[in-house]
Amino acid sequence: MDRIKEKVKDIDITLSYQLFKSYPKGVKYRRILSTLEWSCHGIPWFAGVIIAIYLWPSSELLAQLLAGLLLDVITVAIVKALARRRRPTYANQEDQFIVASIDKHSMPSGHASRAVYIALLLNNGSFWSQLTWIWAISVGLSRIFLGRHHILDVTAGFLFAFFNYSLQFSFGGFLNKIIVWILLHQFSNTNDLADTENINVGNIVDDD
Numbered sequence: 001m002d003r004i005k006e007k008v009k010d011i012d013i014t015l016s017y018q019l020f021k022s023y024p025k026g027v028k029y030r031r032i033l034s035t036l037e038w039s040c041h042g043i044p045w046f047a048g049v050i051i052a053i054y055l056w057p058s059s060e061l062l063a064q065l066l067a068g069l070l071l072d073v074i075t076v077a078i079v080k081a082l083a084r085r086r087r088p089t090y091a092n093q094e095d096q097f098i099v100a101s102i103d104k105h106s107m108p109s110g111h112a113s114r115a116v117y118i119a120l121l122l123n124n125g126s127f128w129s130q131l132t133w134i135w136a137i138s139v140g141l142s143r144i145f146l147g148r149h150h151i152l153d154v155t156a157g158f159l160f161a162f163f164n165y166s167l168q169f170s171f172g173g174f175l176n177k178i179i180v181w182i183l184l185h186q187f188s189n190t191n192d193l194a195d196t197e198n199i200n201v202g203n204i205v206d207d208d
Helices: 002-022 027-039 042-055 060-083 110-121 127-145 151-169 171-207
Strands: none
Touching (some): 002 127, 002 151, 042 110, 060 110, 060 151, 060 171, 127 151
């Protein structure tokens, strides 16, 4: 069993390296990969969704997205900690922006998982939905071309996206409903507090 595991691992590394080496290394091509990397980075996605929920606290879709992103980052971090597979040694890994210690591990790809989860959530057959799928697959491929991950890491990331999506919406969406209710309730309370403070400030100004 161990021999089979090592054989699969060797094949994965070899094929991943071949794909990495086959991609053009010019600045223009590197910029494309970096743009794809940033387009699915966890920090801007979490920050953007939280700001959007604050602006539109009654949006169930935004709450579902935030719930899914939280579920994704937790499950991926747990598996990375357990698998502890190192990132490819044939590529520079020091040029990544804000990489947590747990994210120094390679299996599964968090970018691939996050991208496909977003595509699944927005999957409604529309033109924009199809573009989202193209973007998600491109993000996954970019992880291999950048040398951030091996092929199996990206494949595992894709599979984890389906797992997390199914987990969130299985059993009649029980888990999703709980998380969404908590998030919407929390942001609604925050906005109510802000409105109350604005009213109080307005009353003070009027009194003056």
